[in-house]
Amino acid sequence: MSTSMNDPKLTNDHKLTSGAKLMSGAKMLLECLVREGVDCMFGYPGGVTLPFYDVLYDHPIRHVLVRHEENAAFAAGGYARATGKVGVCCATSGPGATNLTTGLVDAMMDSIPIVALTGQVSTKLIGSDAFQEADTFGITRSCTKHNYMVKRFEDLAQIVHEAFYLANSGRPGPVLVDIPKDVFQAQGHYQPVTSIHLPGYKVFTEGHTGQIRRAAQLIQESERPLVYAGGGVLASDATAELREFVEKTDIPAVITLMGLGALSSNHPNFISMPGMHGSYAANIALTNCDLLIALGTRFDDRVTGRLAAFAPHAKVIHVDIDPAEIGKNRTPEVPIVGDVKRVLVKLNQLLAEKPEAPVEGRLHNARHEWWRQIREWKEQHPLRTSSSETEIKPQHLMAEIDRLSGGHAIVTSDVGQHQMWAAQFIRFNEPRLWLNSGGLGSMGFGLPAAIGAQFARPDKLVFSLVGDGGFQMSIPELATIASHGLPIKIVIMNNGYLGMVRQWQTLFYNDRLSSVELDCFPDAAKLAGAYGFKGRTIDKPWELGPALEEAVNEPGPYLLNVKVTPLENVYPMVPAGGAISEMVLGPPQPVAETAVR
Amino acid sequence: MLQVISVLLENKPGALMRVTGLLTQRGYNIESLTVARTLDPELSRMTIAVDVDDNTRPQVIKQMNKLINVLQATDLTDVPAVIRELVLVRIRMPQETRTAVLKEAEIFGGRVVDSSTEGFAIEVTGAPEKLNEFIDVMGSYGEIEVTRSGSLAIGLENKKLRLQPPIATLGAVNNRPVREKTNA
Numbered sequence: 018m019s020t021s022m023n024d025p026k027l028t029n030d031h032k033l034t035s036g037a038k039l040m041s042g043a044k045m046l047l048e049c050l051v052r053e054g055v056d057c058m059f060g061y062p063g064g065v066t067l068p069f070y071d072v073l074y075d076h077p078i079r080h081v082l083v084r085h086e087e088n089a090a091f092a093a094g095g096y097a098r099a100t101g102k103v104g105v106c107c108a109t110s111g112p113g114a115t116n117l118t119t120g121l122v123d124a125m126m127d128s129i130p131i132v133a134l135t136g137q138v139s140t141k142l143i144g145s146d147a148f149q150e151a152d153t154f155g156i157t158r159s160c161t162k163h164n165y166m167v168k169r170f171e172d173l174a175q176i177v178h179e180a181f182y183l184a185n186s187g188r189p190g191p192v193l194v195d196i197p198k199d200v201f202q203a204q205g206h207y208q209p210v211t212s213i214h215l216p217g218y219k220v221f222t223e224g225h226t227g228q229i230r231r232a233a234q235l236i237q238e239s240e241r242p243l244v245y246a247g248g249g250v251l252a253s254d255a256t257a258e259l260r261e262f263v264e265k266t267d268i269p270a271v272i273t274l275m276g277l278g279a280l281s282s283n284h285p286n287f288i289s290m291p292g293m294h295g296s297y298a299a300n301i302a303l304t305n306c307d308l309l310i311a312l313g314t315r316f317d318d319r320v321t322g323r324l325a326a327f328a329p330h331a332k333v334i335h336v337d338i339d340p341a342e343i344g345k346n347r348t349p350e351v352p353i354v355g356d357v358k359r360v361l362v363k364l365n366q367l368l369a370e371k372p373e374a375p376v377e378g379r380l381h382n383a384r385h386e387w388w389r390q391i392r393e394w395k396e397q398h399p400l401r402t403s404s405s406e407t408e409i410k411p412q413h414l415m416a417e418i419d420r421l422s423g424g425h426a427i428v429t430s431d432v433g434q435h436q437m438w439a440a441q442f443i444r445f446n447e448p449r450l451w452l453n454s455g456g457l458g459s460m461g462f463g464l465p466a467a468i469g470a471q472f473a474r475p476d477k478l479v480f481s482l483v484g485d486g487g488f489q490m491s492i493p494e495l496a497t498i499a500s501h502g503l504p505i506k507i508v509i510m511n512n513g514y515l516g517m518v519r520q521w522q523t524l525f526y527n528d529r530l531s532s533v534e535l536d537c538f539p540d541a542a543k544l545a546g547a548y549g550f551k552g553r554t555i556d557k558p559w560e561l562g563p564a565l566e567e568a569v570n571e572p573g574p575y576l577l578n579v580k581v582t583p584l585e586n587v588y589p590m591v592p593a594g595g596a597i598s599e600m601v602l603g604p605p606q607p608v609a610e611t612a613v614r
Numbered sequence: 615m616l617q618v619i620s621v622l623l624e625n626k627p628g629a630l631m632r633v634t635g636l637l638t639q640r641g642y643n644i645e646s647l648t649v650a651r652t653l654d655p656e657l658s659r660m661t662i663a664v665d666v667d668d669n670t671r672p673q674v675i676k677q678m679n680k681l682i683n684v685l686q687a688t689d690l691t692d693v694p695a696v697i698r699e700l701v702l703v704r705i706r707m708p709q710e711t712r713t714a715v716l717k718e719a720e721i722f723g724g725r726v727v728d729s730s731t732e733g734f735a736i737e738v739t740g741a742p743e744k745l746n747e748f749i750d751v752m753g754s755y756g757e758i759e760v761t762r763s764g765s766l767a768i769g770l771e772n773k774k775l776r777l778q779p780p781i782a783t784l785g786a787v788n789n790r791p792v793r794e795k796t797n798a
Contacts, residue, residue, distance in 0.1 A: 154628060159635055163682045166627070178783060183682065214780035217624060217685040341676035 042170050043068040043201040046134070047076055049177040049210075055105050057472050059083050059092040059465075063109020064149060065136035068201035081472060081501070084493035086113050088465035090120020090191075091491075093131045095469025097124070098452045099427060099477075101254060103184050104131040104469060110138055111149030114156070114195070119459055121160040121191045126456025127275060128252055130189035132180050133161075139199040140168060153195045162190030170203035178210045187220035188339040189252055221340065224355025224363065232310075232334045232351045233367040239308035239332075240383035242268045245291070245320075248275030248455070249313015249337060255358035256448045259312065260284070261365050267384070269391055271299040273314055274440050277451040282424060282444035288391065289400065292320040293591045294437040297398035297602065300591070302391055303328050304598040311335045313357040316346035317456070326596030336360045398589070398602055400441050409558050411435065411510055411581045415442035417561050418480055418508065421569055426450065426478040429466040431487030432458040434516035437587045439482055461490030464507065468494060471503045478506070478569065485511040485535050485578075498574045499548040506568045509578045511538060512585070520586045541578035552576030616645050616742075617671060617691040618767045621660040621684060622775070625651060629683040633660060636677050642666050646699075646764025657685065663742075663765045686775055694770040700763040701745045706733040707756025715755050722748045 040048070046069060050058070057079040062070040073080050083089045086108040093104030108117050114135040124131045138147040154166040163183050165176045173196070180192040236242060250259050256279050263270050263286040270280050271291040280287050289296040291303055303309070309331040314320075321327040324346060335342075335349035336357055343352045353360055402412040415438045422428065424446030430436040430453040445451045452470055454462040467481035483491075488509050498505055519533040545552025550573050555564045561579065568575035589600040623629045630649060637644055642664055649660040666674060671689060678687035690697070707715060712734075719726065719736045722744065728735035733756065738748050742765055752758050 155631070158628065158631060159639060164628075168627075182781070182783070210783055212780045212782055214778075215682055216777040218682050218778050219679075219776060220778070339680070341673065341680055345673055 038207055039204055040207055041068060041072070041201065042173055042196070042203050042205070043072045045173055045205070045207050046177060046196070046201070047072050047078065048207055049174055050078060050105065053103065053178070053181045055103070057081065057096065058105035058107055059089040059096070059469065060107030060134075061086050061089055061109065061113060062107075063111075063113050063136060065110045065138055065198040066107065066113075066201070068198065069107070069134075069136070069196075079472075080107075081468070081497065083465065083468070083497050085491075086116035087119050087461070088468075088491055088494050088497075090117045090131065090133060091123065091459075091462050091465035092469035092472075093133070094120060094124050094127075094129050094462075095429060095452055095466030096473045097129050097131055097189075097469075098127075098466070099449050099470040099473040101185075101252070101449065102130075102473075103181055104129070105134070106131060107134045109136045109149065110153065111151045113149075114153040115151055117193075118157060118160050119457075121157060121193065123454050123457040123459050123462065124191040125160060125162065127454070128189050128248060129191070130185040131191045132177075132184050133157075133191060133193040135193060135195045136201070137166065137195045137197040140197045141199070143197065153193070157193045157195075160191070161193045162188075164193040164195070166195040167197065167200050170200050170205050173200060174207060174210050175213075179213055179215065182213050183215075183218070187218070221338065221354045222356040222359055224336065224353045224360040226363070228351055228353045229360060229363050230367060232353065233364055233371075235308055235332060235334060235351060236266060236268075236310065236364075236368070237371070238380070240380060241306045241387045242266070242308040242310060243302055243306035243331075244268050244270035244286075244310045244312065245273070245303065245314055246270060246276050246279050246312040247273040247314025248279075249357050250276055250279035251313075251448050253313060253338070253356045253358040254448075255313070255356075255361055256280070258358055258361035258365060262361055262368075265365060265368055267388075268310070269302060269388065271295070271303065273317070273320055274453065275455040276314065277440060278445035278448045281446040283446055288395070290440050292317075292597065293322070293593075294441065294587050294589065295320075295591075295597070296395075296400050296441070297589055297600065298391055298394040300589070300597040300600055301394050304330075304596075305390070306331045309333045311337075311349070312361070313337060315342045318346075320597075321346065322591045322595050322597040326598065402442060403585075405558060405582065407558070408582045409556060409561055409579055411438050411512070411585050412442060413558060414508070414510055414561065414579055414581060415439050417565050418482065419443045420562075421565055422478070422480070424450075426480055427452065427467075427470050427474060428480045428482055429453065429463045429470060431460050431463040431483045431490075432517075433460070433484050433486070434512070434520065434585075434587050435482060435484045435510040437517075438510075460484075460487035463487055464491040464494045464498075467505045467507075468497055468503060471505055472501075479504070481505050481507045483507065483509055484516060485509055485513065485538055486515045489535070489538075495544070495548045495576075499550055502573050504572060505574050506565075506571075507574065507576045508565070508568070509541070509576070511578050511580050512583045513538070513580075514583060516585075517587070519584075523584070523586065524590075525592070538578075541576050545574075545576035550574045550576070552578070554578040554580065556580035616663045616665055616765075617689065618695065618697055618765055619662045619664065619671075619675060619678070620688045620690050620695075620767050620769060621662065621678060622652070622686045623658055623660060623681075624683040624685070625656050625658045626683055629658070629681075630660070632681050632683060633662070633678055633687075636674055636681075637662070637664060637666070640666075640670065640674065642674075646762070648764045648766050661765050661767045685777060686773070688769060688773060690767050690769050695767050696770065697741060697765050697767045698739055699742045699745055699765050700737065700739045701749065702727075702735065702737050702761045703749065703752050704728075704733065704735045704759040705752050705756050706758075711755050715752070718751050718755070722751075724748070
């Protein structure tokens, strides 16, 4: 027997068990996880996963006990979002597995690589309505990129390695492996998996050379080009290539909610986030550009508004690794199926080959005019932070977090008003700092995601910026944070409402505020104190800066409850189904006039 | 008219559900579905007849092609293809029309697979529309009971089947498999 499994610390040279060796399925699973480089996982044990938790007991892989399985999936997502590595979560059969599903769909929508391991009742009991039995394989079919049920012990290792491969190749996503208890308990030999054969899994990474050439041509000929980059740039680790591209071509860029950080918020070519709550400049630039260079993004309805009015004058170059995204919402003139990083490398090379061509004469003037226009739009309607003498404005809160972050802290958020203000006002000067539930928009994401992120990046300052609604959905995780002494700065933007729903009721339902008031919010100091860490509630503008500094300087966790103006609305706003050029800029002004050239 | 989608997929538990799930999640009703092994026992060929509008169909087929268990999904609606269906009809009719029924069955290329004093059981293969006519004709002679197989289709164009070759893992996939660093 090898003693490597008892090695006290997990290192790169952690000696792997080699050759055929008798072990249980549970141990084999662990062996696979070690080989996949897993150092940390999030989970909750139960009856059928007992054999697995038994082998975990004296193993160096760190298992973080969350307080609800949904948060295990969110934490794994936070871990994956902060690193690009596969996040791992684990739950028992039945309720454990069903509780994971929200986190799985969240990862599916945002293309986040996670592997979920669930226990299942023994194979001979499957289908007998056994205690804690649920059809996990069936339930999670549409929640995952792919899922497996391991019916035979002999398939276990192969399936687990395939799961990791699938999760983080091509378009990343969640993969679930459902393992019956008797498979955990069976004994057999581990044969190292040397090959993965998935004949139907086609990943197109390279991009068609001819199309890339056409793209380069269009880029050099365009007068008003615009980069529209999304989360795919982060997923393919292409931030350096994106920077090189925008600098070489001097093309302005809008970055989506999922892509924030793909280009530093301080970069002169960064305009801002586009879409429903995007800036005036970003949306009007989209409306007026003549070439849209879409990189790792999916023309989501929250970005495009009414599709027919989205970038109506533009030819579109669409680069995405998922062929099904190309032409789904907008038919591009130049479709490129490929990994954004590899395509950008080629594009940059092509553009470098013709240094004389890009800008001169008429084109040069047109590009110059385009930039002048964009600067003008930015100045006309900047995202203005509002402030008050008596109340804390939400925008003021975001500006203060931004000041303390300096563009370098990890910020996780839930969904709603605070998420939009954070995206508008907090800078992200590195990739993988802004972690939010973009596609699914799941409340309760912010706190567990921060746990995952802090385990992944212990060196980083992590703000968990949540609303008073979402926070209460994941309140049990305060125990996880306390248990590990994670120095997460939980900042609650507390307006006493489900703010975004309240905003829509105000604007579109005659201000009939139905079931959106959140009363009885707990006392933050007492709540944090009950878990053994510090907390505080503030509601005066002058308290904000010092309180945030106190939170950041606290070596452990901190719960800061910030009472903000209750009825503030997020602007600009594109009403659902509207054109993004017709945004509502704020309460006094009616509809902005479309700036058409 | 119905559209026909042909899917080549791995013969594995759950594979069928993944393909049909893409249609049901969009609220489309599957009119018919046939599935059986191919020459390679590890693969199955599925033929789906469904009514999906022309704008949605390409997206659904792309999503099918994305499924890990699917090797190839092809739209056979507007390309050269042979589409056939089998129908089994049991007919009960008066003695005096027996000969007429047999004649009609012959016209449709039908074969009597059972005969009794009450009537016949007849099998017919053909294009689905032809079978509709056959069923109508039989119905005019007496009481019928019908079982249809659903459409089976084979494309007549050579479509290259692109398959992913096996990937060597050297014992561990190591978290970021296909994205080895290209120089930044």
